[in-house]
Amino acid sequence: MNRYPWAGLLLGLCMMAPVHAKPTCVLDDTQAPVCVAQAAHRVLSLSPHLTESVAFVHGLNAVVAVDSSSDYPSDVNRLPKLGAPWLLGSETVLAQKPDLVLVWNSGINPAVVERLRALKVPVYVSEPKTLGEVASTLRRLSSLLGTERQSEGAIHAWESGIQQQRTQHQGLAVVPVFYQVWPKPLMTLGGSHVVSEILSLCGGRNVFEDQPGLAFQVSAEAVLARKPGLVLASGDDTRERALIHQWSMWSTLPAVRNGWVQSFPKDILVRNGPRLLEATQRMCALLNRVRQGPAPGRPAP
Template sequence: MQVALCLLIGLLILALPASANPTCVQDDTNQTVCVQQAQRVLVLAPHLTEIVDFVGGMSKVVAVDGSSNFPESVNALPKLGNPWMLSAESILARKPDLVLVWQSGISMEVVAQLRKAGVPVFVSEPKKIEQVASTMRRVSKLLGTERASARSVEEWMRQFKALRAEYSGRAIVPVFYQVWSQPLMTLGGQHAVSEVIGLCGGRNIFVDLPNLAAQVSVEGVLKRKPEVLLASGSTRDHQGFLKQWAGWPQLPAVKLGQVYTIPNDILVRNGPRLIEAARLVCDHIEQARH
């Protein structure tokens, strides 16, 4: 009787579903992040919110940062404000089983506290187009949507390759990208914006700057003679951008009327809409050639 009971218990144990192995990826700080079927995800950066939506994981998101505004449906979720102002305690209060953050947009001390509390934290810092695609793949793996979204990620990369092939061999156009007017700020060669300009057959005039972003002078811009001026902003911002540079009619871009703004967010957020921005940048650079 006892032997039979032991056998029965053994069979029942074998019949129970085995605990699934955790899903693990490396984040952009080379930390291993493991999850076990994440269902309560906090996303604390706009580019990551857009990536989660792109790979089909929004149903698992319980809250986002205050700047996330795309897709429109994200505005129905609780917004936690500026990630720099969040404490580990306020994040833990949401009982997340996965937190997605931007390395440049949050205190790494808070990240360390979350990890110490046992919460998986994926830290993102994509600087190139392929790194954005890699982020998409790794995030989709953590969310369990990797197989369903793989073709979308491949197609996204294919569109960039098509743009690069289309504009390959055309005349190089010097381009200045303005981040801010006072002080005058631009982006260096390590930023994805510089890569986008390059695949369109343009050349970021400050591609030699080692930092992602840097302050420059008007004299420095004049010396490098850009034929296109670019910035991100609204229609109102565009008018201010035009007015700012109108005082320098000797600048080739001003003389040629090649001063453009790209709609807010799509170029400076390293997420899925970067391809939309790339097409606009290519169109503007192509106009300058003619």
């Protein structure tokens, strides 16, 4: 005879009770731990590259608001936009009751991050500087969002796409490239920027890759001395026309002489997120055309 008739019932209730899983923790790009007790479901994404990354790992349904510049994919435009992240105060962020806040290290007031963390709000600070770090970002975000299973195949395909471009363009003739960030003052990117990595992967070379730092000012004379075969800037057709006009006076420059002064599709090269694969594919295709000689419609020099 069972001396404790209630024991079976109690055991059944215990088995039905929720089991508290261990929190999910990752290190962000400042090496600070970021932990969520369960998959985040009220997320603020305060940088375009992070918003695109969250969408890539199937986490967009957890996002409740974004910054004013986040506009891709198109579904993002249905979300509330909080404004420029560097102008946001902690009160604005807290009003959204987030269980995870994603920020760009170079685009947020550090005091806001400190305040949120003091109030035990998980904050992931992002600053991916290489293609490998972009892939790592995707995996860490998928962990925090609980979407690892749905997204791992896509992340692996992304990495394979990058490797495929690297393999296909090894050993090709090197194309020297000047990437223009801004015309006045004239600014470009250094060797530590991901654009330099993409150029190198495609068989190109940033003519200022020997310079430290991400972005800095240069003179037109310094550009001329390095003889780029391609002058490039991100932007639309209007930006391209301005770029061509700007450099047209320097007819001895190989890029000008051969008609290789042009713009590159806006955003995909300057947001360090998943669309860098598309940027890499486009860049490699462009450098292949430059290797073939003058741009269509241009006579051989």
